């Protein structure tokens with residue numbers, strides 16, 4: 415952690431005994447976590463640990479049992495679009511930009527999360543373009559022709575168009591060159607410094623722990639460690655299992 419939490423320590427998300435089952439496969443087994451308002455919380459763990467399942471359960475893309483409170487209100491029975499409308503918005507693994515649409519058209523899709531209260535579109539675009547100037551330059555370009563890093567920026571920008579209060583990022587560094595990863599993570603820190611709560615899922619444990627305030631380790635659907643990111647970064651088991659080449 416290299417920057418302070420700049421808001422109160424109220425819980426933005428309180429996850430309690432969350433379970434996700436796919437036919438015959440249990441992906442999450444009684445996961446309990448609390449994400450504080452204004453922090454960057456990171457979830458690290460190996461391939462297949464259930465990290466994406468947790469993000470998808472929080473945003474309602476996959477069904478789960480157990481409780482998820484957002485701002486003190488139980489919301490695990492709400493459909494995904496209502497969760498987005500309340501400000502819980504995901505940047506999916508693999509970016510998922512719509513290749514045949516332009517950068518601008520992809521950004522406009524992010525406004526769907528706003529429902530009827532659309533507000534000032536230009537102000538929202540200006541905010542995204544201030545964070546990622548390359549998207550302003552390329553606004554008319556088809557998204558499928560962007561580089562991986564630019565697509566990741568677009569995926570984040572699209573989520574920002576929906577006014578997230580909690581932004582969930584699933585593996586934002588995946589497949590990107592180090593210099594581009596640094597740009598993306600600088601933007602993530604900046605959003606947090608402006609007050610946004612961030613839930614970051616990463617296989618790049620070193621980077622994730624450097625960026626976050628608090629962290630948890632997920633293995634085979636269970637939380638096996640949880641604490642201050644600084645402390646976990648110096649935990650010998652974390653160093654051994656997650657800081658080698660295999661981490662990414």
Ligand SMILES: Nc1ncnc2c1ncn2[C@@H]1O[C@H](COP(=O)(O)OP(=O)(O)OP(=O)(O)O)[C@@H](O)[C@H]1O
Nearest residue numbers: 436437439441459460461462463464465466467468
């Ligand atoms: N739609 C699905 N149907 C069946 N099984 C699934 C589905 N999605 C995930 N799984 C399984 O659930 C478990 C957890 O997967 P999940 O994608 O949540 O893990 P992960 O930690 O995000 O891994 P990765 O880093 O590879 O994305 C794995 O065993 C995976 O094969």
